[in-house]
Structure formats: structure tokens, C-alpha cells
Amino acid sequence: MGRRVGVLGAGVMGSGIAQVLAAAGHDVVCHDLSADALAAGEANVRAGRFGLGTAVERGKLSAKEADAALRRLCFTGDVERLYDTDVVVEAVPERLDLKVTVFRDLDRRCRQDTILASNSSGFPISALAAATDRPDRVIGWHWASPAPVMKLAEIVRAPSTSDATTEFVVDLAEGAGKNPVVIKDAPLAWGYVANRVYFAMVCEAARVVQEGVATAEEVDQLMIDCFRWPTGPLAMTRGAGTGWS
Ligand SMILES: NC(=O)c1ccc[n+]([C@@H]2O[C@H](COP(=O)([O-])OP(=O)(O)OC[C@H]3O[C@@H](n4cnc5c(N)ncnc54)[C@H](O)[C@@H]3O)[C@@H](O)[C@H]2O)c1
Incomplete structure (x- = not known):
């Protein structure tokens, strides 16, 4: 079933994550503060080395499938487009203060049932969960670069993360051709597994x-x-x- 997905950050990871989820049949809104990042992210998706155009050239996707994915994908400077979504995947730079701030903000503004997932490379998911009033709907979803190619879906469960949240993200990752492995959050060490x-x-x-x-x-x-x-x-x-x- 097609979901409504938000991606926060259109950089190296965010643009690739947005592409993968749009190609998997979801409606994806990718937001960044930087107009340059939005333009570069969209260009990467269209014609980058791991973009949809290249996937068509290599016979991995039909032109029709690539067009449909592009129609489902929107790059925007309007952060409000993220709020009415089933899940937001956060891909802003690896700074804990920044991630805590954006999680607080998303928690205040997103739909009550929106799952907030972080593509952090290693910060404690429990710290992000604690910054929100929805700790059961906060989870780590660590991707590898380049997102359209790599199978990694390291799903990091904080003690507060619910079964329903974990199942939702595992399903989404599997449906996007990834290989989800659910692991425990270990807040004393940076880097998950x-x-x-x-x-x-x-x-x-x-x-x-x-x-x-x-x-x-x-x-x-x-x-x-x-x-x-x-x-x-x-x-x-x-x-x-x-x-x-
Ligand atoms: N690059 C990798 O190989 C890799 C792999 C796995 C995970 N990660 C993780 O993914 C995350 C993103 O990494 P990246 O390499 O894509 O970084 P990046 O610098 O390429 O992209 C980050 C984007 O976030 C945007 N941004 C910053 N603050 C924002 C805000 N408040 N709202 C909206 N957008 C904002 C920036 O403008 C930038 O375009 C980091 O946590 C990183 O550790 C990176």
C-alpha cells in the first residue's frame, strides 16, 4: 500500500532515500532548508550516477516506472508538507543538537500518528525519542550510501519504540527492496552495529x-x-x- 512519506534533508542520503521510497510506490515529500540542496538532490534523482535515469539506462527500471516515481516525488522548501505523513525519515547532518531540535519540531507539528525515523549514523535513538511526546513512534532507520543501491536497513529500536512502529518500518524497508535487521539501541556507544x-x-x-x-x-x-x-x-x-x- 502506498504511504505518505516525508524526508527531512535532501543531501547525499535524503535525496537517495526519497528516490528509493518513491520508486517503491509511496508519495514522498523531501524537504530541505537549502534551495541548492533541493536542486542538487532532484538532479541526482533524475540523472545522477544512482538516479532513476541511470536505472532506466541500465534496464533496472522501465521509463514508465521511473516517470511514475518522479510524479510521486516532490522536493520542496515548504516544511509544512511533511506534517501530514505516515512517516518522516530524518536525514539532516550528524549533529545531536540539530537532530534533537528537528525531532522536537516534527513532534509538535506532525500528525499524532506520524512515525519519526532517524537515519543517524549512530546517535542514541532513545535520546531522540526522549525529545518527543511520542517515544513509541520514534525509531532508527539507518541506510547506507548510495541509498538506491545498498540493501542495509539497520532498524534501531529504543526501549520505548512500539512493536507497531517497528513492524511499519520493517515492512516499508522490505517493500523498498532492503534487508531490514532489527537491533537494540545501545546509547553508550556511537554507531549501532x-x-x-x-x-x-x-x-x-x-x-x-x-x-x-x-x-x-x-x-x-x-x-x-x-x-x-x-x-x-x-x-x-x-x-x-x-x-x-
Ligand atoms: N553519507 C553517508 O554515507 C551516510 C550514510 C548513512 C547515514 N548517514 C547519515 O545521514 C544523515 C545525513 O547525512 P548526509 O551525508 O546526507 O548529509 P548532507 O550534508 O549531504 O545532507 C544533509 C542535508 O540536511 C539539510 N539540513 C540541515 N538542517 C536542516 C533542517 N533543519 N531542515 C531541513 N534540512 C536541513 C542540509 O541543507 C543538507 O542538504 C547524517 O545523520 C549522516 O550521519 C550518512
């Missing part, structure tokens, strides 16, 4: 380089050759920040 384990590896990779044992390029190459990863841990940190453009 994927980033905790990944950053442990990045720290060790950086230590190897610092000790002069190998260069960054050599570390990356060894990890690719040893584990068949598509890229090494150090190149990964550079690529993710730019949306692999």
Missing part, C-alpha cells in the same frame, strides 16, 4: 598507516584482495561522504 564494527576496522587501518607498516592504498588493496570487498576501509570513508559521485 554496522558503524561500530566498521570504525573499529578503520582505527586499526589508520594505526597500520601511522606505524609506517603500509600506505593507505596498500591497506585498502589488501582488504579488497583478502575479503573481496568492493573497496577498502580508508577509501570507504572518503566515498561515503560524497555519495560515491
Whole structure:
């Protein structure tokens, strides 16, 4: 069933998340404060490396499906368009103060039953839930970059998150072709599961380089050759920040 979805932030992640959910049949409104971000986000969806146009060229989507997805997707500077939605996925920069502020704001203004999901890379979901009067409807939904390609759906459940909220987001993620895994919020550690384990590896990779044992390029190459990863841990940190453009 098509849902009404809001995405807060049209940057690297928000624009990709909006694209995926529109392609999955939902009506999506993507809001950003920056007109440049909105224009860049829309351009990415239309003709970027992982956009709908490219998906059509590669035979992953028909032109008709891509057109229908674009019709369901709206990029707007009008934040009020987010308020009458079933779920809002927050994708503003990784600053806890900013996320708490936008969660407070969304809580005050969104429909009472709107689920508020965060694509934070690792902040405690319980902290965001505590900033609202709807802690049962707050959840983490961590995506990976590029959102249209990567299957990750790390669903982070705070102690207050309800079964209904979790089921709703798991269904949405599955319907969008992702592979949801529900995990517990662990407020004392940054990074949920994927980033905790990944950053442990990045720290060790950086230590190897610092000790002069190998260069960054050599570390990356060894990890690719040893584990068949598509890229090494150090190149990964550079690529993710730019949306692999
Ligand atoms: N880049 C990645 O690989 C990646 C992967 C997974 C999760 N994340 C997480 O996703 C979130 C967003 O990351 P990103 O890389 O897309 O950042 P980004 O900087 O590309 O985009 C963030 C957007 O949010 C907008 N914004 C800031 N404040 C706003 C507000 N109050 N209202 C509306 N829009 C606002 C900015 O104008 C910007 O366009 C972060 O929490 C990040 O940790 C990033």
C-alpha cells in the first residue's frame, strides 16, 4: 500500500532515500532548508550516477516506472508538507543538537500518528525519542550510501519504540527492496552495529598507516584482495561522504 512519506534533508542520503521510497510506490515529500540542496538532490534523482535515469539506462527500471516515481516525488522548501505523513525519515547532518531540535519540531507539528525515523549514523535513538511526546513512534532507520543501491536497513529500536512502529518500518524497508535487521539501541556507544564494527576496522587501518607498516592504498588493496570487498576501509570513508559521485 502506498504511504505518505516525508524526508527531512535532501543531501547525499535524503535525496537517495526519497528516490528509493518513491520508486517503491509511496508519495514522498523531501524537504530541505537549502534551495541548492533541493536542486542538487532532484538532479541526482533524475540523472545522477544512482538516479532513476541511470536505472532506466541500465534496464533496472522501465521509463514508465521511473516517470511514475518522479510524479510521486516532490522536493520542496515548504516544511509544512511533511506534517501530514505516515512517516518522516530524518536525514539532516550528524549533529545531536540539530537532530534533537528537528525531532522536537516534527513532534509538535506532525500528525499524532506520524512515525519519526532517524537515519543517524549512530546517535542514541532513545535520546531522540526522549525529545518527543511520542517515544513509541520514534525509531532508527539507518541506510547506507548510495541509498538506491545498498540493501542495509539497520532498524534501531529504543526501549520505548512500539512493536507497531517497528513492524511499519520493517515492512516499508522490505517493500523498498532492503534487508531490514532489527537491533537494540545501545546509547553508550556511537554507531549501532554496522558503524561500530566498521570504525573499529578503520582505527586499526589508520594505526597500520601511522606505524609506517603500509600506505593507505596498500591497506585498502589488501582488504579488497583478502575479503573481496568492493573497496577498502580508508577509501570507504572518503566515498561515503560524497555519495560515491
Ligand atoms: N553519507 C553517508 O554515507 C551516510 C550514510 C548513512 C547515514 N548517514 C547519515 O545521514 C544523515 C545525513 O547525512 P548526509 O551525508 O546526507 O548529509 P548532507 O550534508 O549531504 O545532507 C544533509 C542535508 O540536511 C539539510 N539540513 C540541515 N538542517 C536542516 C533542517 N533543519 N531542515 C531541513 N534540512 C536541513 C542540509 O541543507 C543538507 O542538504 C547524517 O545523520 C549522516 O550521519 C550518512
